[in-house]
Structure formats: C-alpha cells, structure tokens
Amino acid sequence: MLDSVNLVIYGAAVSAISFFGVLFMTPAAIRSLTAKRKVVPDAHKPEKPQVPRPAGPVIMISIAAAEIVLFFLTMNIAVFAILLTTAIAFLVGYIDDSRMMPGWFKPVALLAAAIPLVVLDIYSVGEVHGESLNLIFGRAHIPLLYIPLIFVIIPITGNTINSIDVLNGVASGFLIIATIPLLASIAIFGSREVFLAALPILFATIAFYRYHKFPSRIFPGDSGTLLLGAMYGAVAIAGSSEIIGVIALLPAVMNSFLFLASVKRIVEHREVKARPTILTDDFKLAASNDSTAPATLVRLIVVDRPLGEREIGYQIFKLATFTALLAFASIAIQYIVVLR
Amino acid sequence: MTLTILALFVTGIWVMILAAAAFLVIFVAPLETYLYLFGSHGGRLTISAVQSAIAILIVIVLALGLNRLKVIYLHKKLQQ
Numbered sequence: 001m002l003d004s005v006n007l008v009i010y011g012a013a014v015s016a017i018s019f020f021g022v023l024f025m026t027p028a029a030i031r032s033l034t035a036k037r038k039v040v041p042d043a044h045k046p047e048k049p050q051v052p053r054p055a056g057p058v059i060m061i062s063i064a065a066a067e068i069v070l071f072f073l074t075m076n077i078a079v080f081a082i083l084l085t086t087a088i089a090f091l092v093g094y095i096d097d098s099r100m101m102p103g104w105f106k107p108v109a110l111l112a113a114a115i116p117l118v119v120l121d122i123y124s125v126g127e128v129h130g131e132s133l134n135l136i137f138g139r140a141h142i143p144l145l146y147i148p149l150i151f152v153i154i155p156i157t158g159n160t161i162n163s164i165d166v167l168n169g170v171a172s173g174f175l176i177i178a179t180i181p182l183l184a185s186i187a188i189f190g191s192r193e194v195f196l197a198a199l200p201i202l203f204a205t206i207a208f209y210r211y212h213k214f215p216s217r218i219f220p221g222d223s224g225t226l227l228l229g230a231m232y233g234a235v236a237i238a239g240s241s242e243i244i245g246v247i248a249l250l251p252a253v254m255n256s257f258l259f260l261a262s263v264k265r266i267v268e269h270r271e272v273k274a275r276p277t278i279l280t281d282d283f284k285l286a287a288s289n290d291s292t293a294p295a296t297l298v299r300l301i302v303v304d305r306p307l308g309e310r311e312i313g314y315q316i317f318k319l320a321t322f323t324a325l326l327a328f329a330s331i332a333i334q335y336i337v338v339l340r
Numbered sequence: 341m342t343l344t345i346l347a348l349f350v351t352g353i354w355v356m357i358l359a360a361a362a363f364l365v366i367f368v369a370p371l372e373t374y375l376y377l378f379g380s381h382g383g384r385l386t387i388s389a390v391q392s393a394i395a396i397l398i399v400i401v402l403a404l405g406l407n408r409l410k411v412i413y414l415h416k417k418l419q420q
Binding site for chain 1: 350
C-alpha cells in the first residue's frame with residue numbers, strides 16, 4: 001500500500017496532468033475542429049451558433065496520460081483496468097460522434113468496456129474488484145450477481161452521463177459535483193491506488209467545465225460523456241463504492257429512467273418525435289403538453305414555468321448538490337454501521 | 341417549489357435504495373447461514389443463484405416503485 005507522502009505526490013501529479021492537459025489542449029481543439037467544420041448548432045440560442053464537437057479526444061489524452069503515469073508509479077492492475085475501460089468507452093463514443101449510429105449501439109457496445117474490469121480481475125485473482133458488493137450496511141458476497149452487475153453498471157453510468165448532456169455545461173458541472181462524494185467514499189472504503197486513479201475524472205472535468213459552461217465554446221460529444229461516465233462506473237466498482245456512486249448520480253439516473261420508462265425502448269433522443277420541451281419566443285424552455293412526449297429531468301424542472309438554459313443548469317446543479325449530500329449521509333451511515 | 345418536490349422525490353428514491361441494501365445485507369447475503377440453521381444444505385452455486393434472483397427481483401420492485409412515483413408526479417403536474 002502507498003504511504004502518505006507518495007499518496008500526496010502521486011495525487012498532485014495525476015491531478016496536474018489531467019487538469020492542465022485539458023486546460024491547455026482544449027483551445028487548440030476548438031480551433032482545429034472549427035477549421036475542419038466539425039461543428040453542431042447550439043439549438044437553444046438565438047441564431048443557433050455553431051459549436052465545435054467533440055472534446056472527447058482531448059479529455060481522453062489527458063486522462064490516459066495521468067493514468068499511464070500512475071500505472072508505472074504503482075504497477076497496480078486496477079489502474080490499468082480503469083484505463084482500458086475508459087479507452088474502450090471513448091472509442092465507442094468516438095464512433096458514435098463520427099457516424100450516426102442506432103440507439104442500441106452505445107449500451108450494447110459499452111458492454112465491451114466492462115470486459116477489462118472482469119478479465120483483469122480474474123487474471124490478478126481479485127485485485128481489481130473482488131466478488132462482493134458494498135451495500136452500505138455491509139458486504140454481500142454474491143459472485144453470480146456481481147460479475148453480470150459489472151456488465152450492467154458500465155453501460156448505465158456511460159449512458160447516464162451521456163443522456164444528461166442536454167444543455168451547456170450540465171454534464172461536466174454535474175459530474176464535478178457527483179465525483180466529490182465518490183472520491184470521499186473510495187478514500188474511506190476503497191484502496192489508495194483507486195482513489196488516485198479516480199482523481200483525473202474530477203480534475204479533467206473541472207478544466208473542461210471552463211470551456212463547456214454556458215455559453216459553451218465546445219461540446220464533449222459522445223466520446224467525452226461516455227468516457228467520463230464509464231470511468232466513473234469503473235472507479236466506483238474498483239473502489240468498493242458502487243451504491244454511493246449510484247446515489248451521487250441519482251438526478252442523471254432518474255433522467256435516464258424517466259426517459260426509458262416513457263418511450264419503453266432504447267432509442268437516441270433525436271429519434272423521438274414528440275419533444276419533452278419546447279423553445280419559447282424569448283429562448284426559454286417550457287414543458288411540452290404533448291402526452292406522448294417523454295418525461296425527462298429538464299421537463300420536470302420547467303413544468304411550473306419556462307426557464308432559460310443557464311437557469312435550468314443551475315437548478316440541476318442544486319439538485320446534484322442535494323444528492324451529493326445524500327451520498328455523504330450514506331458514507332456516514334456506512335462508517336458508523338460497518339467501520340465502528 | 342419544483343426543486344423542493346424533486347428533492348423530495350430523490351430522497352424517496354434514496355430511502356428505497358437504502359431499504360433494498362439493508363434487506364440484501366440482513367436477509368439475502370447470509371442465506372447460506374439461514375439454510376444451515378434450518379438443516380438444509382444448498383450448493384454454493386444454487387445459493388448464489390437464489391441470492392441473485394432475489395436481488396434482481398428487488399431491483400425490479402424498485403424500478404416499478406420509481407415508475408409509479410413518476411406517473412403520479414408527472415401527470416399531476418402536467419394536468420395543472
């Protein structure tokens with residue numbers, strides 16, 4: 001196990017690599033994508049400005065650099081598994097960014113991203129995640145459930161972050177808030193190496209938020225959101241913090257669930273004809289009165305009165321902060337029940 | 341007001357998750373011990389399969405409960 005001095009040094013190194021990597025490479029990516037006309041319209045603004053997309057490659061390079069350095073410093077197999085899972089999720093997203101894929105593609109292809117977590121755990125005899133599920137009140141050793149559960153968690157977390165990327169800055173801002181209790185949980189219940197491996201999610205996303213916040217200068221694309229979501233799931237699994245991770249992610253999970261429960265099949269948002277919200281003349285979003293329109297988190301937020309894009313983002317961040325507090329309460333419960 | 345109701349909605353889900361987790365830890369995880377106490381001996385694989393089936397059932401119940409909450413909340417709100 002790492003000693004405290006190395007924990008601080010390695011932590012500072014991976015945080016700095018991921019943060020400054022995104023911070024310094026994103027302006028170049030904005031210029032390059034704009035020059036290549038890889039842009040999409042920002043639908044909720046007057047005159048629909050063209051915004052470059054995707055930022056996924058920049059985020060991936062920065063996170064991969066941090067994880068590779070960490071792997072060679074620690075030679076920890078869990079770090080390598082997290083890196084592979086993230087890279088596969090990025091590739092899935094990049095394919096979806098490059099060509100229009102059907103709705104089933106992302107959840108099905110993301111199953112492949114879970115393979116490194118399972119295979120490297122078998123290879124290393126339980127060094128990646130073990131066979132028991134951390135259930136706050138104790139651990140449940142259910143091997144037949146846990147392995148399939150990994151194949152469920154990665155597609156869910158990847159698609160959940162992807163589906164909340166609906167307004168400027170929401171996916172990145174939301175992920176920053178959700179990652180804080182996850183990091184706390186991994187620090188207490190997981191290993192130091194996995195805690196270090198999780199730091200790049202927070203620091204890369206903080207740097208990216210600078211460019212993604214309202215009004216966005218670049219969009220993450222499917223490659224950006226899927227890699228961040230899958231990495232979040234991977235560190236939650238490797239860090240014995242699966243339930244805490246789900247609780248911190250509740251508004252996004254709820255958003256995906258509401259959408260799926262409404263349309264009753266796996267489809268891309270663009271394929272749904274009845275829109276959950278409508279854009280008013282003063283560029284605010286209002287809830288659609290169409291009974292066939294899917295329920296989403298944004299539709300619930302604007303159900304009382306129309307709101308501007310920036311204001312909806314703040315409402316989602318407030319809700320995310322509330323669920324982060326619930327996640328911290330869950331950590332406290334587990335600490336009292338199990339560790340004391 | 342909407343945010344307060346959404347926060348209550350999320351709190352409801354959180355309580356449901358904690359209740360499911362507690363049920364799994366108290367009743368499902370030690371299934372092998374309970375079977376032993378009642379004089380029954382199941383194979384490791386059989387017990388794990390039964391535990392998995394119960395856990396999946398709980399998740400389905402959670403999803404149905406969440407769906408019911410959604411239907412009540414959304415329809416009430418959209419009809420206003």
